[in-house]
Amino acid sequence: MAEQKTMNLTLVKGVGEKMAHKIIHSMGGEKEFIQAVHNFEVDRIASVDGVSQRKAIYIINELLGNPTQQFLKTERALQLYEEIIEKILEYAHTSFARNKILLLSLSKDPSLIKKNIDFVINAKNTVKHLPIPQIKKLLRNLSLPQKIKPYYDPSKAILVETQDDYSYLMEMGLNQYYPIITARDSLEIQEYEYVIYVYSSGELAMDDASNLIMVNKESDILEIVPETVLAYFRENESIFEQVMKLRKILGKKTVLEEVLTILSELKELKIKEVDFDKSVHSAKDRADEEIKKAIKNVDLKGDEVLALLNQGMPDKIEKIFDEVISKARADIHSDTGTEFDPFFRTYPLEIDEKELERIKKLETSKMQINTFDKKVIAAKRLSELKNEVNEEIKEALEFDYEFALGCFAYFYQLEAPEIGNEIIFEEALHLNLAQEDEQNIQRINYRLLPDENVALLTGANSGGKTTLLETMAQISIMTQMGLPVCARKARVKLLDEIFFFSKKRSLDAGAFESFLRTFMPIVTTDTEKLMLLDELEAITELEAAVKIISSFIELISDSDSYAVIVTHMAREIMKYTSARVDGIEAKGLDENYNLLVDRTPRMNYLARSTPELILKMIYSRSDGKLKEVYGKILEKF
Helix, strand or coil: CCHHHHHCHHHCCCCCHHHHHHHHHHHCCHHHHHHHHHCCCHHHHHCCCCCCHHHHHHHHHHHHCCCHHHHECCHHHHHHHHHHHHHHHCCCCCHHHHHHHHCCCCCCCHHHHHHHHHHHHHHHHHHCCCCHHHHHHHHCCCCCCCCCCCCCCCCEEEEECCHHHHHHHHHCCHHHCCCEECHHHHHHHHHCCEEEEEECCCCCCCCCCCCEEEEECCCCHHHHCCHHHHHHHHHCHHHHHHHHHHHHHCCCCCCHHHHHHHHHHHHHHHHCCCCHHHHHHHHHHHHHHHHHHHHHCCCCCHHHHHHHHHCCCCHHHHHHHHHHHHHHHHHHHHHHCCCCCCEECCCCCEECHHHHHHHHHHHHHHHHHHHHHHHHHHHHHHHHHHHHHHHHHHHHHHHHHHHHHHHHHHHCCCECCEEECCEEEEEECCHHHCCCCHHHCCCEEEEEECCECEEEEEECCCCCHHHHHHHHHHHHHHHHCCCCECEEEEEEECCCEEEEECCCCCECHHHHHHHHHHHHHHHCCCCCEEEEEECCCCECCHHHHHHHHHHHHHHHHCCCCEEEEECCCHHHHCCCCCCEEEEEEEEEECCCCCEEEEEEEECCCCCCCCHHHHHHHHHHCCCHHHHHHHHHHHHHC
C-alpha cells in the first residue's frame, strides 16, 4: 500500500474535498485518521455525519487497496457479499473483529487466497476443540484499554523549590492529579495528608514535617505521581482479567496474572487503614471498668487516706492504674501497630486529644509514605509490563477475529476449495440452508468447464434455480475472499468480475434501452468474469429477448469467462445458438402436496417448468370457490 495513497483522502472516488476535510477534522487530524484506517475503525469513521457504514468500509478499502468493488459489478453481487459478511459478523464479539470482518475483501492473488483459506481452516480446527460458550463469554465486549482522565486529589500536594520547577511539572500535567505548591506556601504542608517534595537542591528546611516525601526532580514521572501509571491499570482491570482467563484456556503464557496480583496487593493497602479513635475509645471503656472493679477491693489505711488527701494517688491505686493503662496501651498497639499513651490518669480515664491527634497525623503520614513507596514500586513494575500487556490484549482482539472466522467455518461446515480453471462443486449448499436439518436438505453438484463455459438452466418453478445461481456466486465470492466454501469439494476459477442480474418484473422501452447500455458493454470487455442471469426474458418482446440472449451466449462462449442463464426460453434460444442446456426436474408431489424436486441439475437436459404440478399443489391447499376454479383449470391439463 502506497503511503501517498493513504494520505490523500480526496483521491477516493465519491469523497470530495469538503467531505474529506470534515472526516479528517472529526477524527482529530490527518495522523489520527490514518491510524483509524490502519486499525480498521469502520465504526469511528462511520460516526462522522454524512458517512454511512458502507461508505466508511468503501473509504478504508480504497485507502488500503482492497479491491472488492472492482470485482462485484452488480447490486445483487454486492448484496451476496454483504450477506456473507453478516453471517460471519454473528460470531464476532469485539469492535476490532467486526471492523476487520467488514473489510474482508476479494482478491485474484492465488498465494494470498491460499494463505487466507489456510488461516480460516486452521481457525476452524482450533475452534472445534475449544469450550465455545466460555470463550464467547470472555470475548464479549472486550476492547483495547481505555485512556483514563486524571483524578484530582486536593488532599495531597506537590511542593517545588522554584518557579521553573513549577512550570516543568505543569507542563508534565501533574497539576491534574495534585495541587502544586511553591516554597512560599510551605507553611501549609501540615494541612495535607502528605506532600511530595520534588527537590532540585533540597534548599527548603522541612525537618519537622512528618508528612513529607522527597523525590528528586530528575526522577521518572511515575516516581513523583505513581497514579499516572496505576490509574490506567486499575480502570482496565476487568479487561486484563478477561484476557488472562482467555490466554489460560488457549494455553498461552501471560504476564497478566502478575499484573492482577499487583493490583490486588494495592487494594489491600487501603483495607489496612487504621481507626485510631475507635481503638483508643474502646480501650478506655474497658480500662474504666477494670479500674472500677479493682478499686472496690482496695483496703486503704489511715495514713494512706491522709497521703491521698495531701500528696495524691497512693501506691496501691498507682499500681492499679499502671497495670490497667499498660494493658490498654497493649490493646491499642495490637489494634493499630503503634505504641503510645493517650490517657490522663483520672477516673474515668481522660483521653489526651492532642496526643491522639499527633499520633494520628504521624501514623497516617507514615502509612501514606509507606503506601506511596509501594505504589511507586508497583507503578515501576506495571510500567515495565505495559507493552506486553497491550500486546496480549491486541492478540486477544485478533483472536476474536480468528475465532469468528473459525466458528463460521465450523458451524457452516465449510471446506477449502482448490483454485483451477473451471467452476466445479460437489455436495454444495446455499449458506441460508447450511445450518438446517441435513435430512431435509439436498446438497447439489454442478460444473462449468472451459469448453462448456455457458449453460442455460431450465426447470421447475420453485425448483431452486435462483438458489443454484446464488450458491455458485457465494462459492466464487468466498473463494476470492480467502474463505473456505459451503461444499464438500470445489474447484474455482479466479475471476476479474462477478455479475449477478436478478429477476426483473418487466423491461419496458425505457428500461430496455437502459438495460442494453449497461449489459452489452460488459460482454464485450476482455476481463474474465462470471455472469449469472436470473430470467431476463421479461423484455417486452419475447423474440427480442431470445435474440439478445443468444448474442450474449456467442460472445461469452468465445471468451475465458463463465455464464449461467436461468430461462424458460431454452428451446427458442437454441434456434439461434448452441450452448449446454441443464435442467432441474420436478418429480411430482409428496403426500403433503409439496413439490418433489431433484435440485442438482441434469446436464444436457431440457427440464419442464411443470405448471401442472404447481397447480395441483395450490389446488390441494385451497378450499371453497377457489378450489373449484383450480380444479377446472387442472381438467384442461
